[in-house]
Amino acid sequence: MDGFRIPIGEWAAAAVGWVKDNLEGLLDFISFIVKFLVNGLTDVLLGTPIVALIIIAALIAWAVRSIWMAVGTAVSFALILSMGLWVAAMQTLSLVVVAALIAVVIAIPLGIWSARNATVRTIMKPILDFMQTMPAFVYLIPAIVFFSIGVVPGLVATVIFALPPGVRMTELGIRGVDSETVEAGHAFGATPGQILRGIQLPLAMPTIMAGVNQVIMLSLSMAVIAGMAGADGLGKLVVQAISTVNIGKGVEAGLGVVLLAVFLDRVTAALGTPNEHPSSLLGMMARRRGARQAEKADAANLEADRATAKGMRRAAP
Template identity: 65%
Template sequence: MKTDNSAMDWLRIPVGDWVEAGLDWFKVAFDSFLDVVGFVMNWLVAELSDVLISTPFFLLIIVLALIGWLVRSWQFAAGTVITLTAIVAMGQWENAMYTLALVLIATIIAVAIAVPLGIWAARNDRVSAVLKPILDFMQTMPAFVYLIPAVIFFTIGFAPGVFATIIFSLPPGVRFTELGIRGVDSETVEAGYAFGAKPGAILRGIQLPLAMPTIMAGINQVIMLALSMAVVAGMAGANGLGKEVIASISTLNVSKGVEAGLGVVLLAVFLDRVTAALGAPGDFKHSLRAQFSRKRSAPASRPAAATPVAV
């Protein structure tokens, strides 16, 4: 049975047309600003990816393994060497470094925006009430939709990928930061005020340190969403594993798609474990840093013998 759409035309609200007109106006009104932002994002990702690619892969693997040892354990460091070597063996190292550079730049920018917004929302109920529906909208909007304004603003390349990744991965950082600040014991905060501490000192000395595990959990989620969006960003022409996945879909190349997908998974596992360890201080007990602290805590010298007193 066919539906007569003409009978419902009078109910139609041209939301899409309004949004398109708004994006076109924004593009024209802020063209110079968007050019600068696009240039900066392209330059940051390009420079970081050049550094990562120009560094010998075995040296970079050793550095990342040492980071894993410091923040977690030697077992994690060994796993890092194995997984990153697997990326090299699959011939996806250069693409993985492009993706890693895009994710790191997008994560740094997203965290720089999300943490202050989360702190503001935690300290102001009105700001929190305004941000909640906006964050809900950002989280539920399909990821592919973000590529439309990104490409309109920045054409193709790294810039639209970074822009879309920031927008898509931003909400968890804001939510977890607000949750962490609000979760700090009120009596502890009141004790700080009782000793004459100002709000800025309370935030830096009490709330942020106590909320850090929750904030790091939010940063972990930002990184995971950034990785998932980095693959979608391949449709906007951003080099990396995402572009390989898109190319494999268009050519039905199973081997290339599987290898690029595994590269994303292995990068995600490494970044997830590192950020999880940074957010859980207890995970440092088997790290190299803990071993050094135990050595420093050993008695440095024997106590001096008592000197007899002459009568």
């Protein structure tokens, strides 16, 4: 067996070269779309007054979580500003948001398809295992070959790395819906699409949102690796701090990533279960809506009791 070797690396290099040579138009189109989305969102965030953006972030935190989360968000964003990291933080936030949106748009349909088709699930499982266990740095190599240095290879590698949890959690949520509930929908004549939209997706939403939360966290964890590919943001500052052994810059940039991660994690985690946070705006609205529905039900029951009593009096001799 001496000298025997399977040239998998050469095959992979040949495949990457073939894609680079024959799909250049598609790669240019993807690069244009990614740059347009990331740079456009970055311009919007940086063009918005800083105080207004902090207030908006705090209101979002209050709406889905609590007033204390809103205060913590305002303090966190103010700390990022005080460290001189505002521009880099907004660049990182733009990259994470766009990468997470792309990953979610791909992951949820794939998860639904996998949950409804055993063959697709069997084929997709080893692919997702491969995507999830491959070291994230490896994704940068073909991405840089395809798209050169910049934000595009960082975002592409981020999407590939963050995609598997979204697919798995969506599949788990759909398959975890009570079969008797689905059978009841079939018994009432609902189509598969109606069952998906009206029964499975609403009941699976907490699990799906947990997957979205994981996608966002993994996207943010790739910020440093995206910085190695030349993407602007906090990750690039971390890479510069490593190359120059600048402890202060590294700590500040790392703290900025942590503060963004805490904000995104708490917000997305709360979106799946808004009623579990009674001090949030969504929780208060849900309680008021429930109270109004209860009042309407009590009024209808009272009216029915009055009608029954009136009918009994008329029937009495």
